[in-house]
Amino acid sequence: MFSFHNLEVVHWDYWRRFGIPLDAGIVTVVGPNGSGKTTLLDALRTLLVIGCSSGRDYKRYVRRSDAPYAWLRAEVSNPRRPNGQLAFWPITGERVTLFCNIRKKGGDWERRYGIAPGSVSVEDAETSERIVWKAVRQYEAELEHAGLTRAIKRVLALDQGHTDKLCEYSGRQLLELVFNVFGDQEVLDNYQAAKQDQLAVERELEVLKTRLAQLGTQLREAEAEVNSFNEWMRLTRELADLQAEWLPRVAVAELLGGVRAGRSQLQGARRERVRLERDHDDTRRRHAELDAAADQAELDTEAAIDDESRAQEAFIAARSDAGAIEKTLESRERLLSMAREQAAGVDVEKASTQFDAAQQERFSLTRRQTELAQSISELKARIAALESGRSLAPREVEQFRSALTDARIAHCGLAEIVEISDPAWQGAVEAVLRGLRHVILLDDPDDRMRAWRLGEQLRFRHYVVPDRELAPPATAGSLGACVRFTAKPPVWLPRMLNDIQCVRDAAEGADLPARQSWITPQGYHRERRGARDVSVNDFYFGRAAAAPMKQRVTQLQAEHDAVQPALEQTLKRIADLQMLIAGVDAARELAARQAEFSDAETRGPQCAARAQTAAEALADAQARRREAGLRAQAVREQRGELTARLKQVETAIERLSISVGNSREEQVRRIVELRKQRLRLPAEKRTPDALDEARKKFESVHEVEREIDRERTRLEEGKFVRDDSCIAKQEKLARDHEQLAGTIDNQYVHLERAKTATERARGSYINVLKGTIRRYAQNLRTLGELAGIAVEVEHPQLANDDVQLAQAALAVRFNFDQKGMIGLNDGEASGGQQVMKSMILLVSLLMDEDAGGGFVFIDEPFAHLDIFNIDKVGGFLEATRAQYILTTPNTHNVNVYKPSDLTLVTQKRRPGEQWAPPVAFLRRDRSSDAAA
Numbered sequence: 001m002f003s004f005h006n007l008e009v010v011h012w013d014y015w016r017r018f019g020i021p022l023d024a025g026i027v028t029v030v031g032p033n034g035s036g037k038t039t040l041l042d043a044l045r046t047l048l049v050i051g052c053s054s055g056r057d058y059k060r061y062v063r064r065s066d067a068p069y070a071w072l073r074a075e076v077s078n079p080r081r082p083n084g085q086l087a088f089w090p091i092t093g094e095r096v097t098l099f100c101n102i103r104k105k106g107g108d109w110e111r112r113y114g115i116a117p118g119s120v121s122v123e124d125a126e127t128s129e130r131i132v133w134k135a136v137r138q139y140e141a142e143l144e145h146a147g148l149t150r151a152i153k154r155v156l157a158l159d160q161g162h163t164d165k166l167c168e169y170s171g172r173q174l175l176e177l178v179f180n181v182f183g184d185q186e187v188l189d190n191y192q193a194a195k196q197d198q199l200a201v202e203r204e205l206e207v208l209k210t211r212l213a214q215l216g217t218q219l220r221e222a223e224a225e226v227n228s229f230n231e232w233m234r235l236t237r238e239l240a241d242l243q244a245e246w247l248p249r250v251a252v253a254e255l256l257g258g259v260r261a262g263r264s265q266l267q268g269a270r271r272e273r274v275r276l277e278r279d280h281d282d283t284r285r286r287h288a289e290l291d292a293a294a295d296q297a298e299l300d301t302e303a304a305i306d307d308e309s310r311a312q313e314a315f316i317a318a319r320s321d322a323g324a325i326e327k328t329l330e331s332r333e334r335l336l337s338m339a340r341e342q343a344a345g346v347d348v349e350k351a352s353t354q355f356d357a358a359q360q361e362r363f364s365l366t367r368r369q370t371e372l373a374q375s376i377s378e379l380k381a382r383i384a385a386l387e388s389g390r391s392l393a394p395r396e397v398e399q400f401r402s403a404l405t406d407a408r409i410a411h412c413g414l415a416e417i418v419e420i421s422d423p424a425w426q427g428a429v430e431a432v433l434r435g436l437r438h439v440i441l442l443d444d445p446d447d448r449m450r451a452w453r454l455g456e457q458l459r460f461r462h463y464v465v466p467d468r469e470l471a472p473p474a475t476a477g478s479l480g481a482c483v484r485f486t487a488k489p490p491v492w493l494p495r496m497l498n499d500i501q502c503v504r505d506a507a508e509g510a511d512l513p514a515r516q517s518w519i520t521p522q523g524y525h526r527e528r529r530g531a532r533d534v535s536v537n538d539f540y541f542g543r544a545a546a547a548p549m550k551q552r553v554t555q556l557q558a559e560h561d562a563v564q565p566a567l568e569q570t571l572k573r574i575a576d577l578q579m580l581i582a583g584v585d586a587a588r589e590l591a592a593r594q595a596e597f598s599d600a601e602t603r604g605p606q607c608a609a610r611a612q613t614a615a616e617a618l619a620d621a622q623a624r625r626r627e628a629g630l631r632a633q634a635v636r637e638q639r640g641e642l643t644a645r646l647k648q649v650e651t652a653i654e655r656l657s658i659s660v661g662n663s664r665e666e667q668v669r670r671i672v673e674l675r676k677q678r679l680r681l682p683a684e685k686r687t688p689d690a691l692d693e694a695r696k697k698f699e700s701v702h703e704v705e706r707e708i709d710r711e712r713t714r715l716e717e718g719k720f721v722r723d724d725s726c727i728a729k730q731e732k733l734a735r736d737h738e739q740l741a742g743t744i745d746n747q748y749v750h751l752e753r754a755k756t757a758t759e760r761a762r763g764s765y766i767n768v769l770k771g772t773i774r775r776y777a778q779n780l781r782t783l784g785e786l787a788g789i790a791v792e793v794e795h796p797q798l799a800n801d802d803v804q805l806a807q808a809a810l811a812v813r814f815n816f817d818q819k820g821m822i823g824l825n826d827g828e829a830s831g832g833q834q835v836m837k838s839m840i841l842l843v844s845l846l847m848d849e850d851a852g853g854g855f856v857f858i859d860e861p862f863a864h865l866d867i868f869n870i871d872k873v874g875g876f877l878e879a880t881r882a883q884y885i886l887t888t889p890n891t892h893n894v895n896v897y898k899p900s901d902l903t904l905v906t907q908k909r910r911p912g913e914q915w916a917p918p919v920a921f922l923r924r925d926r927s928s929d930a931a932a
Helices: 037-047 058-064 136-145 150-156 163-168 171-181 184-344 348-387 395-406 423-432 445-458 493-498 506-510 543-582 586-592 594-680 688-697 701-717 725-787 802-807 831-845 867-879 927-931
Strands: 004-012 015-021 026-030 069-077 095-105 108-117 132-134 411-413 418-420 440-442 483-485 500-502 517-519 524-527 530-533 790-794 811-815 855-859 883-888 902-905 920-923
Touching (some): 004 058, 015 920, 037 883, 132 136, 171 725, 171 811, 171 831, 184 701, 395 440, 811 831
Antiparallel strands (some): 004 069, 108 132
16 A cells, blocks of 8 residues: 655645655654644545544534635655556556645535646646546545555544554454455455346346246237237127128028918918807807706796795794793793792892802803804904905005005005915915015006105005016926916015925925925925924915805804803893792792693694794705705806806907918018018028028027127127237237247356356355465464564354355454453453554554555554553554554653654644644654664
8 A cells, every 4th residue: 555755735724834744654743632633634534535533524624724725735655566556557656646625615615636646736736737636436446446445444534542443343343354454355345246246137037037927918918919809800700690691591591480380370270260160159059058047047046935935934933833832831940940949948148149140150151152253253254355355454554555545546455466276385375475464566656656655654564566567487396386366466476486495394395405495384484594483373365265264153153052052041040030039929920820831831732843844844945945046056157157158269269360360461471571581692591401500500580680789799898909910919029028038048047157156266265365364363463472462363264155254253362461361342451451452453454465555544542551561562563564643642751752753743823823833843863773
C-alpha cells in the first residue's frame, strides 16, 4: 500500500494554510488537548474518503474557516504491488498527488477528488491538465485498487482512545479482517460472487421456467382457442347440413308417412262411423222399449202406494184400539201392585227416595237420548254433504268462503275435487292430506290478490291456491294412483302424491332406496326426516268417506233405540211413586174401574188379532211397494244409461264426421305439399332408402327444427373463436415453447458445470487461506515475543463448504506476565493489556512481506500505557515497515517520542486571532545514531 510524503491544507478548520512533511516511518503528532491533533487526522481521513472521528464530518471543518472553499493535498508513494503492478496504475511515477477540493454550492458543501502524477501544487490544480478529477465512488475505487482496502479504512477510522477496539472483534470478524488485508477475502468474495451469479442464473432459470409455464398456459389456451374454432366450424357445417339436406329430406319422409297414415286413418274412421251408426240404431230401439216398461212400472208403483196407504190406515186404527186396551190393562197392573204395597204399608220416605232416584235416572236417560240424537243428526248432515259432493268445514272456513262468495271470487275446496279410487288406501290418503283438508282453490288465478287480501284480513290459516293445472298421469304404485281429481288440482299436489310409494308394511318400505318416501295402508309414513304414524280416525275426502259414518249412525241409532224402553219403564215407575206419595187408594180405584178392566180384558185378544192381521197386511203392501219401486228405479236407471249412451254415440258420430272432414282436407294438403317438397330434392335424396335413413336419424321435422334451433343457439350464445389466425398463433407458441424448453435444458447443463468448476477452484484455494492464517499467526507470535507476551492462535477448520466458511473464526489468546491465557475480549485484561492486544493484532496485519508498506493512523495509542509498556509498543512499532501517524498529548512521558523520526506540533488558536498557528514539525537527526 502507498505511504504519505507530505500534506498541505487550505482553509481547514481554523488553519488558513500550511504544509507539513510526512516522509517518516513513525510520525508523532503532539499538542495540548484541543490543539487540532484529531483535526489533522480527520483531514487525512477526508482526503482518503474515510469518515471523520467522533461523529464529525468534513462540513464541520470547512464551515469554521468562513471561506467558500477548502483544499486538501497530499503527495503519496506509488509502490509496486506484489503482483508487479503499480498501486496507481497507469501512473508510473514514484509519486502521486491526491487532491480534495470542497466548495460551497447551492447552500451546501460539495466534494470532488483528483489524482495527478508527480507533484502538483494547489495553485496549479484548477488549470493543470495532469489532474484527473473523479467522483467520490470512483475515487474510492482508485484508492482501494492502490491498497486502501475497506478493512484498512475501518482501522484508520478508529476514534481517539479506541485503539483497543480491535481486540473486541469476534473471532469471525478478526478472520474477515485478516482475509481482507491479505487480499484473500476478495478471492473468497469472487468465489461467492460466482456462486451468487450461479444463484442468479438459477433464479433466471426459475424465471425462464415460469415463463415456460406461462407459455405452456398460453399454449393450452391457444389450443383451446383452436379447438373452439374447430368446434365453431363443425357446428357451422352441421347447421348448414341440417338446413340444406336433412330438413327437406325429413319433411318429405314425414309427409309421405303422414299421407300413408292419413289414408289408413280415413279408412278406419269410415269403419268406425258405420259401427257407431249401427250402435245408434240399436240403442234407440232399446230406449223405446224401456220407455214403455218405465210407464208400466210407474203405474204399478202408484197402485202399490195406494194399497200401502190403505193398509197403513187400517193398521193405525187397529193398533190404536189395541194400544188403548194395553194401557188400560197396564193401569190395572199398576193399581194391583200399589194395592199390594199399600196393604203391606207405605213407607213415604222410602218412596220419596225412590222417586228422586227415578227422576235422576229419567234425566240421565233423556240426556243420553238427546246426545245420541244430536250425534246422529250431525253425522247424517256430514253424510248428506259428502254424498252431494260438498264438504263440512269448520266455522272459520265457512266464513272465509262466504267472504269469497260475497267478493264474487269463484272457488272450491280441495275436498270437493278429491275422490279415492282405491278404498283400501283411504286411510293413507286421509293421513297425508290431513293438513290440507281446508285448502281453498281459486277458479281464476287473476283473483289471487283479492283472495289473499281477504285471507290477510280474516287471518285465514289455510292455503289459498291460485295455480292449478290438469293432473299428469299418476306414477304406478304411488299414492297418486289411488286418487282421482274431478277438477284441476294444485300444481304441486299430484307431484307430492306421486313421490310417495305405497307399501304393504314397514318391512317392505325398508327395502326401498334411502331417499324414497312411502306409506302403509294404516298410515305409517316415511319421509326425508324419518318415519312415524300419521293415521287419522275420521275420513274427510271422497264419497267413500261416508261409509264409516253410516256405520256409526247405525250404531248410534241402535243405542238410541235401546234407551227408549228403559226410559218408558222409568216413567211408569215415576207415575206409580207419585201416586203412592200422593196417597191414592189403589183398592178403591180398582173397584171403581172394575167394569172398565173387565171390558178391556174381554176385548183385548180380538183387538190384538186385528192389529196383527193389519200389520201383516201392511208389511205385504210395503214389500209390494218396494218391489215396484225397485223395478221402476231399475228401469229408470237403464233408460238413463241408454239416454246417456245415445247422447255419447250421437256426439261421437258428430265428432267423427267433423274429424273425417278435417282429415280429408289435411290429407289433400299433405299430398299437395309432398309433391312440392319432392321436386326440391335431388333424385338420389328422395329414394325410399334415403327417406328411411332420414326418418331413422330424425323422427320428425320438429326434431330437425329443434336441432337447428339448438345449433343456432349454441353458435349465437357460445363464445367461440371465429378467427382462423388462432391456428398460426398456436403453432408459433408451440415452437416457442419447444425452443425455450431446449434453452432451459442447455443452461441447466452449463450451470451444473460452472458449479462444479467453482467448487473445485474454491476447494483448491482453501490451502491459500490456510497459508494466510499461518503467516498471520506467525506475525502474532513474533510481535508477542517482541512485547514479552505469549500468543496462541487456534486455526479455524476451513473446508469447501459455505456454512463452514461462514462460521469459521480465528481464536487468539494472550498470556501477560505468565498469568495464564486470556481471549480477545473476555473481560479479564486491563486497559493497557487491551491496547497491547489490539496493537499486536493491528501491526501483525502490516508485517506480511507480500503486503508491506502502507500507513496507519493511531489516535493516542499510549493513553493507557505505563512507561515500560510505552517502550515496548515503540519497540515493535519500529520493527515494522509501515508508516505510523500517532497522536499524543504533550503531558505524556518523553519516551513516546523515542521511536518517532518526525514530530508534528499543534497549537491552540490564540484569543483574538482568526487563524490558528500552522502545524510545526521537528525531524530527528539520525546521523549520530548511524555513526554510533
